[in-house]
Amino acid sequence: MNVARNPGEKAPANERIYVFKEIYQPLGAGEAADQAGRCLSCGNPYCEWECPVHNYIPNWLQLVQEGKLFEAAELSHKTNSLPEICGRVCPQDRLCEGACTLNQGGFGAVSIGSVEKYITDTAYEQGWRPDMSRVVWSDKKVAIIGAGPAGLGCADILVRNGVKPVVFDRYEEIGGLLTFGIPEFKLEKEIVARRREIMEGMGVEFRLNTEIGKDISIEDLLRDYDAVFMGMGAYKYMKGGFEGEELPGVLEALPFLINNIRQKLNTLPAGEAPQSMKGKRVVVLGGGDTAMDCNRTSVRQGAKSVICAYRRDEANMPGSKREVANAKEEGVQFLWNRQPVGIKQNADGTLALTLVTTRLGEPDEKGRRRAENVPGSEEVIECDHVIIAFGFQAEAASWFDAQGIKTDDWGRTVAPATQTLKYQTSNPKIFAGGDQVRGADLVVRAVYEGRQAAEGILEFVGVW
Ligand code: FAD
Ligand code: SF4
Numbered sequence: 001m002n003v004a005r006n007p008g009e010k011a012p013a014n015e016r017i018y019v020f021k022e023i024y025q026p027l028g029a030g031e032a033a034d035q036a037g038r039c040l041s042c043g044n045p046y047c048e049w050e051c052p053v054h055n056y057i058p059n060w061l062q063l064v065q066e067g068k069l070f071e072a073a074e075l076s077h078k079t080n081s082l083p084e085i086c087g088r089v090c091p092q093d094r095l096c097e098g099a100c101t102l103n104q105g106g107f108g109a110v111s112i113g114s115v116e117k118y119i120t121d122t123a124y125e126q127g128w129r130p131d132m133s134r135v136v137w138s139d140k141k142v143a144i145i146g147a148g149p150a151g152l153g154c155a156d157i158l159v160r161n162g163v164k165p166v167v168f169d170r171y172e173e174i175g176g177l178l179t180f181g182i183p184e185f186k187l188e189k190e191i192v193a194r195r196r197e198i199m200e201g202m203g204v205e206f207r208l209n210t211e212i213g214k215d216i217s218i219e220d221l222l223r224d225y226d227a228v229f230m231g232m233g234a235y236k237y238m239k240g241g242f243e244g245e246e247l248p249g250v251l252e253a254l255p256f257l258i259n260n261i262r263q264k265l266n267t268l269p270a271g272e273a274p275q276s277m278k279g280k281r282v283v284v285l286g287g288g289d290t291a292m293d294c295n296r297t298s299v300r301q302g303a304k305s306v307i308c309a310y311r312r313d314e315a316n317m318p319g320s321k322r323e324v325a326n327a328k329e330e331g332v333q334f335l336w337n338r339q340p341v342g343i344k345q346n347a348d349g350t351l352a353l354t355l356v357t358t359r360l361g362e363p364d365e366k367g368r369r370r371a372e373n374v375p376g377s378e379e380v381i382e383c384d385h386v387i388i389a390f391g392f393q394a395e396a397a398s399w400f401d402a403q404g405i406k407t408d409d410w411g412r413t414v415a416p417a418t419q420t421l422k423y424q425t426s427n428p429k430i431f432a433g434g435d436q437v438r439g440a441d442l443v444v445r446a447v448y449e450g451r452q453a454a455e456g457i458l459e460f461v462g463v464w
Contacts, residue, residue, distance in 0.1 A: 001038070001102075001107055003034050003035075003037065003038055004108065005035075005038070005102075005107070005108030005109060005110070005111055006027070006031055006034070006035055006111055006114075007024060007111040007113070007114045008024040008025045008026060008027050008031075008111070008114045009024070009025040010023055010024055010025075011023045011024075011025070013329040013330050013331070016185065016330070017299050017300055017330050017331065018300065019185075019300070020183065020184040020185055020260075020264055020300055021184060021185060021188065022088070022184070022185060022186065022187070022188050023185055023326065024088075024114065026114075026117070026118060026121060026122075027111070027114050027115065027118045029067075029122070032064050032114075032115050032118045032119075032122075033064060033065050033067070035061075035110055035111045035114065035115050036061040036062065036064040036065040036110070036115055037065045038102065038107075038110045039057075039058050039061045039062070039110050040101055040102065041058050041062070042058070042101050045057060045058050046099035046100070046101065047096040047097070047099050047100050047110075047112060048096075049099065050095050050096055050098060050099035051095055051096045051444070052095065052442070052444045052445045052448050053079045053080045053086075053444055053447060053448045053451070054079055055076065055079045055080055055083075055096070055116070056075055056076075056078065056079060057096060057112055059075060060072045060075045060076050060115075060116075060119060061110065061112075061115060063075065064115055064118070064119060069119065069122060069123045069126065069128070070123055070126075070128045072119045072123070073119050073120055073123035073124075073128050074130075074131060076116060076119050076120065077120075077130060077156075080116075080444075080447060081149075081152055081153040081155075081156035081157070081447050081450070081451060082149060082152060082153070082178075082195060082443070082447055083116050083117070083119065083120050084116070084117045084119075084120035084121055084124075084191060084195075085117075085149075085178060085187065085191060085192070085195065085443065086113070086116065086443060086444045086447065087112075087113045087114065087115075087116035087117030087118075087120075088113070088117055088186060088187050088191070089178075089182060089186055089187055089443050090113055090442070090443065090444050091289075091319075091320035091321075091322065091323075091442070092109075092112060092113040092322075093320065093321050093322055094320070094321075095444070096109075096112045096113070097109035097110070097111070097112050097113065100112070124194065124198070129198065129201055130160075130198065130201075130202055132159075132160070132202055132203070135159075135160060135161070135162050136162050137162040137164075138162045138163055138461075138463050140162075140163045140164070140226045140461045140462075140463060141163065141164040141165070141166060141225050141226060142154075142158055142163055142164070142165050142166070142225055142226060142227045142228070142229060142457055142461070143166055143168065143221040143224070143225040143227075143228045143229070144165050144166065144167040144168065144228075144229045144231065145168050145169075145212045145221075145228065145229070145230045145231065145232055146167075146168075146169060146176060146230065146231035146232045146233060146434070146436075147167045147168075147169035147171070147174035147175060147176060147206060147208070148169075148175065148176020148177060148178065148231055148233055148434060148435075148446060149176060149177075149178065149231075149434060149443045149444075149446035149447045149450065150176075150229075150231030150233075150433045150434025150435070150436070150446040150447065150449055150450035150453075151167055151169075151176070151229065151231035151434075151450060152167075152174070152175075152195070152199065152447070152450065153231075153433075153446065153447035153448065153449070153450025153451040153454070154229045154231060154431075154433065154450035154451065154453055154454045154457070155167055155199060155204045155450075155454075156199070156202075156204075156450075156451065156454075157450075157451045157454030157455065157458075158454050158457065158458070159199075159202050159203045159204050160202070161454075161458050161463055161464070162463065163226075163457075163458065163461065163463055164203065164205070165204050165205070166205045166206075166207060166225070167204060167205065167206050167207070168207050168208075168210045168211075168212055168216065168221075169206070169207075169208050169209075169210065170209070170210065170211035170212075170214075171208065171209070172208055172209055172267055173189075173192070173193070173196075173208065173265075173267075174192065174195075174196045174199075174206055174208070175189075175192040175195075175196075176231075176233055177233065177443075178192050178443065179192050179261070180257075180258045180261060180262075181254060181257055181258070181261075181290075181293075182293065183257060183260065183261065183293050183296065183297050184261070184264060185296060185300070186293070186323075189261070189264075189265060212397075213397055213398055213399055217399075218399045218403060222403075222429055222430075226461045227429055227430070227431065227457045227460055227461055228429060228430045228431070229430075229431045229432065229433070229450070229453055229454070229457060230413065230425075230430060230431070230432040230433075230436060231432070231433055231434040231436060231446065231450055232397065232436045233394075233434065233435045233436055234392045234393055234394040234395075234411075234412075234435035234436060234439055234440045235254075235392055235395070236392055236393040236394065236395040236411060237252055237254070237392060238390040238391045238392060238393060239388070239390070240285065240340055240388060240390055242340055242341050242342050242343070243341075243342040243343065243344075244342050244343030244344055244345070244351075245343065245388065247343055247344075247345050247351065248345075248349075249345070249349070249350075249351050249384060249385050249386065250343060250351070250385070250386045250387075250388065251275075251385060251386070251387045251388070252387075252388060253284075253286070253290045253291070253293075253294050253387055253388060253389035254290070254392070256275060256294060256297070256387055257290070257293055257294065257297060259272065259274065259275045260275065260297050260301070276301050276302070277297075277298040277301040277302065277303040277306075277385060278301055278302035278303070279302065279303070279304050280298075280303050280304060280383075280384040280385050281303070281304050281305045281307075281382070281383040281384045281385075282298040282303045282305070282306045282307070282383065282384065282385045282386075282387065283306075283307045283308075283309060283353055283381055283383045283385070283386050283387070284298070284306065284307070284308045284309070284386075284387045284389055285308075285309055285310075285340050285386060285387070285388050285389060285390065286308075286310065286388070286389030286390050286391070287308075287310035287311070287312065287317040287318055287319055288317075288318045288319045288389065288391060289318075289319045289320060289323060290389040290391065291308060291310070291319065291389035292308075292319050292320070292323040292324060292326075292327050293323075294387045294389050295308050295327045295330075295332040296323075296326065296327055296330055296332070298385075298387070299327075299330045299331060299332065305333070306331065306332045306333070307332070307333045307334075307335060307381065307383075308327065308332050308333070308334050308335070309334075309335040309338040309340065309355055309381075310334070310335070310336055310337075310338065311337065311338065311339045311358050311371040312336070312337065312358070312360060312368070312369070312371050313336045313337055313360065314334070314336055316360070316368055316369065335355065337357055337358045337359065337360075337371070338355040338356070338357060338358065339355060339356050339357075339358050339371060339373055340353060340354070340355055340386075341354050341355070341356055341373075341378070342354045343386055346382075350382060350383065350384055351382070351383050351384065351385070351386055352380050352381070352382055353380065353381045353382075353383060353386055354378055354379070354380050354381075355378070355379055355380075355381060356373045356374065356377050356378050356379075357373075357374045357377035357379075358371035358372060358373055358374065359371075359372055359374055360372075391440055392435075392440045393410060393411050393439060393440070394407070394410065394411045394412045394413065394435060394436050394437070394439055394440075395407075395411040396411060396413075400413075403427045403430065404426055404427045405425050405426055405427050405430060405432075406425070406426040410439055412436065412437055412438065412439050413425055413432045413436050413437050414426060414437075415431060415432040415433065415437050415453070417449070417452060420459075421456040421457075421459055421460055422452050422453060422455055422456035423437070423449060423452055423453035423456050424456055424460070428460070429460075431453040431456055431457050431460075432453065433446065433449030433450050433452065433453040434446035434449050434450060437449060
């Protein structure tokens with residue numbers, strides 16, 4: 001209790017706003033051991049329960065404290081396929097660290113996420129690789145559609161159980177939104193590339209630049225593989241439904257973020273111009289992680305000003321509190337309780353965005369209080385770009401009907417966790433997990449579902 005919480009030194013805002021680099025510095029061995037030593041080893045570790053993959057947190061903290069790094073790496077991979085990535089991008093304040101007993105009395109939670117990333121980062125540097133020596137290989141192979149967290153979680157469990165996973169993705173790199181969504185100031189792309197190297201070393205095969213339904217048919221996969229897992233994410237862009245959304249200068253969040261990432265990766269497709277907010281007045285609409293990433297990407301591109309407008313108050317924002325705080329430090333101005341009602345183009349091509357003030361009414365079906373417009377509260381904001389970040393929904397692929405795959409009213413694939421073969425869809429040979437099944441959510445939950453679905457698949461193909 002004499003040792004303070006230390007999640008890793010944070011780069012000062014006036015330096016980090018110029019670079020696309022992770023803002024938290026890694027912990028050194030001494031710092032990691034000190035943080036691990038802060039764990040009270042609660043009899044009932046609440047952190048484990050709140051962690052969606054139920055990591056053995058107190059156990060690997062103890063191994064770190066004892067300097068047993070390779071053992072800690074093996075143990076952390078028993079429950080999580082992407083520990084160094086979750087350690088970076090999980091909203092720990094809502095999950096493991098939010099449940100840490102040290103929060104009571106104001107001691108500050110153990111920096112669980114930072115220690116989790118330290119374990120794999122450092123063990124890898126020292127030569128650790130997953131122990132595959134006891135794997136007994138079967139003759140089964142499974143096609144995985146989507147190399148995002150769900151697909152990677154599924155591949156990890158399959159390959160550790162001797163089943164060959166072949167992962168198909170339409171993009172040129174693995175990671176799904178880890179690569180083509182989440183910006184480098186939260187997750188540098190070398191970390192995802194390193195995970196690819198680890199997984200290829202384990203026997204996972206990736207076939208990239210390959211879209212199922214276009215380059216290869218689902219029928220081909222069903223013919224050539226013993227089972228199929230779909231982790232195709234949720235990509236249907238949610239619109240605001242107000243006038244002016246189609247105007248030039250009004251941008252969708254994800255293409256904007258991907259364009260920026262591809263500029264850094266040097267993989268912009270021929271014909272796609274690099275986009276920049278340099279010198280522009282930007283307004284971002286939305287209050288989730290995607291909105292925060294658009295705010296902070298615009299800042300780093302040199303925007304003249306960045307305003308983020310959200311229809312509820314700060315306490316009811318869906319995004320990580322840590323990322324909102326980081327955005328504020330980086331100069332983003334927040335307008336809470338504001339709803340967009342229309343955008344017009346001025347004669348000089350700039351935009352006039354009309355917002356109304358909202359007040360919070362009765363809770364909606366998710367328990368969050370509805371935002372109601374206050375009559376006569378309109379205000380107009382002059383700007384150069386509006387970026388719309390209202391989120392994404394899952395949707396059925398063109399081949400779902402022919403394959404008998406059911407979706408619900410929200411476009412989510414029906415693949416229940418609570419059935420004999422976990423995450424099996426209404427087509428017995430096809431399983432699914434991640435955002436495609438839950439709707440847009442978190443990396444760690446997608447990893448969990450991919451891993452759980454792999455267990456269903458292992459039973460289905462007769463390996464378990
Ligand atoms: P995805 O990551 O979307 O991966 C799906 C993959 O399937 C993609 O690579 C796609 O190309 C591929 N695919 C789809 N259809 C086909 C096809 N027909 N053929 C071949 N390939 C196909 N979560 C956090 O926990 N922390 C964060 O900080 C965070 N920040 C975010 C920031 C942004 C901008 C966004 C959009 C999301 C963020 N999330 C965050 C949410 C998180 O990224 C997702 O919940 C997670 O990536 C879902 O994993 P998935 O594997 O289900 O889907
Ligand atoms: Fe915490 Fe996420 Fe790691 Fe679980 S996976 S211990 S929630 S950082």
